[in-house]
Amino acid sequence: MFASCADPSTLEGLSWLLCYLTSGKHILFYISIGTVLTLLVITAPAALAFGFGGAMAARSQFAPLRWIGKAYTSMVRGVPDIIFFLFVPIALDQLFEFIRHKAKCPDWDQPIWQGSDFVVCPAAKLPLSTSEQWVHETYGFFMAVLAFAIVFGAFAANVIYGAMNAVPRAQMETAEAYGMSHRQAFRRILVPQMWVYALPGLSNLWMILIKATPLLFVLGVRDIVYWARELGGSKTSAYEYPHPDWRLYYFLALLAFYLIMTSLSERVLRRISARLSKGQATMAGEQQRKAAA
Amino acid sequence: MKKLLIAAAALALTAGLAGAQTVRLGTEGAYPPFNFINDKGEVDGFERELGDELCKRAELTCEWVTNEWDSIIPNLVSGNYDTIIAGMSITEERDKVIDFTQNYYPPASSAYVALKADADIKGGVVAAQTATIQAGHVAESGATLLEYPTPDETIAAVRNGEADAVFADKDYLKPFVEESNGELMFVGEEIQLGGGVGMGLRESDAELKGKFDTAIQAMKDDGTLNTLLKKWFGDETPLF
Numbered sequence: 001m002f003a004s005c006a007d008p009s010t011l012e013g014l015s016w017l018l019c020y021l022t023s024g025k026h027i028l029f030y031i032s033i034g035t036v037l038t039l040l041v042i043t044a045p046a047a048l049a050f051g052f053g054g055a056m057a058a059r060s061q062f063a064p065l066r067w068i069g070k071a072y073t074s075m076v077r078g079v080p081d082i083i084f085f086l087f088v089p090i091a092l093d094q095l096f097e098f099i100r101h102k103a104k105c106p107d108w109d110q111p112i113w114q115g116s117d118f119v120v121c122p123a124a125k126l127p128l129s130t131s132e133q134w135v136h137e138t139y140g141f142f143m144a145v146l147a148f149a150i151v152f153g154a155f156a157a158n159v160i161y162g163a164m165n166a167v168p169r170a171q172m173e174t175a176e177a178y179g180m181s182h183r184q185a186f187r188r189i190l191v192p193q194m195w196v197y198a199l200p201g202l203s204n205l206w207m208i209l210i211k212a213t214p215l216l217f218v219l220g221v222r223d224i225v226y227w228a229r230e231l232g233g234s235k236t237s238a239y240e241y242p243h244p245d246w247r248l249y250y251f252l253a254l255l256a257f258y259l260i261m262t263s264l265s266e267r268v269l270r271r272i273s274a275r276l277s278k279g280q281a282t283m284a285g286e287q288q289r290k291a292a293a
Numbered sequence: 294m295k296k297l298l299i300a301a302a303a304l305a306l307t308a309g310l311a312g313a314q315t316v317r318l319g320t321e322g323a324y325p326p327f328n329f330i331n332d333k334g335e336v337d338g339f340e341r342e343l344g345d346e347l348c349k350r351a352e353l354t355c356e357w358v359t360n361e362w363d364s365i366i367p368n369l370v371s372g373n374y375d376t377i378i379a380g381m382s383i384t385e386e387r388d389k390v391i392d393f394t395q396n397y398y399p400p401a402s403s404a405y406v407a408l409k410a411d412a413d414i415k416g417g418v419v420a421a422q423t424a425t426i427q428a429g430h431v432a433e434s435g436a437t438l439l440e441y442p443t444p445d446e447t448i449a450a451v452r453n454g455e456a457d458a459v460f461a462d463k464d465y466l467k468p469f470v471e472e473s474n475g476e477l478m479f480v481g482e483e484i485q486l487g488g489g490v491g492m493g494l495r496e497s498d499a500e501l502k503g504k505f506d507t508a509i510q511a512m513k514d515d516g517t518l519n520t521l522l523k524k525w526f527g528d529e530t531p532l533f
Binding site for chain 1: 445
């Protein structure tokens with residue numbers, strides 16, 4: 001990065017460390033922090049959407065939809081996360097490629113499964129093998145987002161389902177008495193009030209999601225844990241910056257990163273909770289009213 | 294007429310693809326000097342240089358991909374990349390699942406490294422990387438096998454005393470021993486395992502295998518492979 005870093009073997013002490021910490025590999029490490037944050041920013045709303053959909057399906061009066069909603073939440077919640085993370089990206093990837101294969105290469109005469117090989121025509125590959133490396137990486141990243149959204153969506157669905165049931169029945173009866181339709185009452189009364197009941201559960205999920213991001217590494221996305229392990233391992237003189245086993249220091253940095261992330265979120269979640277309790281007929285809402293009066 | 298058109302279109306399509314075919318080379322990136330991620334964050338090492346040269350000779354556009362050692366074969370057969378070029382020894386067990394080109398690295402010795410000269414390599418705890426021929430050998434030798442996902446961790450295990458010794462390719466261990474200021478040392482005898490290192494390909498990919506086989510043979514014939522071997526493994530390394 002700096003001109004003085006051209007030959008690291010001549011450097012010593014602080015200038016060596018400075019060059020070491022700004023090497024190309026370290027820059028990738030710093031960028032991977034962005035990868036983790038991006039994952040969180042995309043996955044949280046996606047999982048919430050899955051959760052909301054799942055909860056609505058589970059409450060539906062149309063039986064098949066209800067079965068789908070219930071099956072989704074109970075199945076995903078019953079399988080260990082890591083198995084799901086190993087299964088979803090491979091299965092979805094092969095499913096997508098299989099569909100594209102059927103659509104794009106109807107003339108293909110070879111079998112798709114040849115022994116243990118999964119072979120589709122080149123045009124059906126996803127992403128195409130001719131595409132740039134970053135396309136492959138982005139595709140892998142979005143498979144990871146999808147896996148996270150499906151798993152955390154199932155947990156969120158259960159939380160939201162419970163929160164919807166926790167809204168006092170009297171509120172809905174009043175809405176009906178005012179002549180609102182079922183849909184209107186759902187949108188105007190139930191949804192705005194359920195968040196305050198859902199928040200404790202959802203904030204738990206958010207914390208777990210932050211701590212689950214190292215699973216990215218299982219999915220082949222190079223996240224901060226991958227880089228910490230790779231950079232920390234002892235390096236011989238095949239590398240420009242040889243050093244002994246420094247994994248301890250790198251893992252210590254990870255520890256600090258995750259603690260900062262969780263303590264920041266706790267602060268934000270406390271604020272959201274206060275905002276949501278405003279004017280609600282709950283204990284927190286009542287306390288706010290008394291304090292203001 | 295319609296069939297003719299489809300055939301022509303298919304031909305045009307495959308011809309276009311053949312011209313722009315990109316071969317994705319899968320490696321581990323954690324096994325110096327065979328392959329490692331250098332300080333710029335790029336794949337480097339003996340296999341990087343070899344792979345680039347092979348692709349040039351076979352007139353292929355190649356792209357490097359890294360993958361965990363554990364899942365390197367499953368990801369090859371499911372088509373995430375097209376070859377494995379990761380210091381993988383040719384063994385019968387692997388040959389049942391994937392195909393190998395001829396070896397580009399002669400059958401080499403594996404060795405034990407320990408902190409003490411009298412380390413118990415026959416009955417003690419020996420560290421090796423998961424799913425390697427060395428791990429298989431340790432399991433059969435009577436010693437307790439301690440497996441790790443990366444080669445680096447096997448050496449760390451010896452240093453913090455979790456294992457009595459580590460068993461791995463001698464060429465991988467050599468720099469660690471030389472640069473440890475006498476802390477680490479080779480113990481026991483060297484053992485010959487496997488049929489050398491080759492490139493792994495899907496069994497359904499005979500055409501690509503042929504191309505790489507020809508290129509490797511050409512490099513053996515004109516001596517460029519030996520020059521590369523000397524450059525990365527030193528002058529005493531076995532040559533072709």
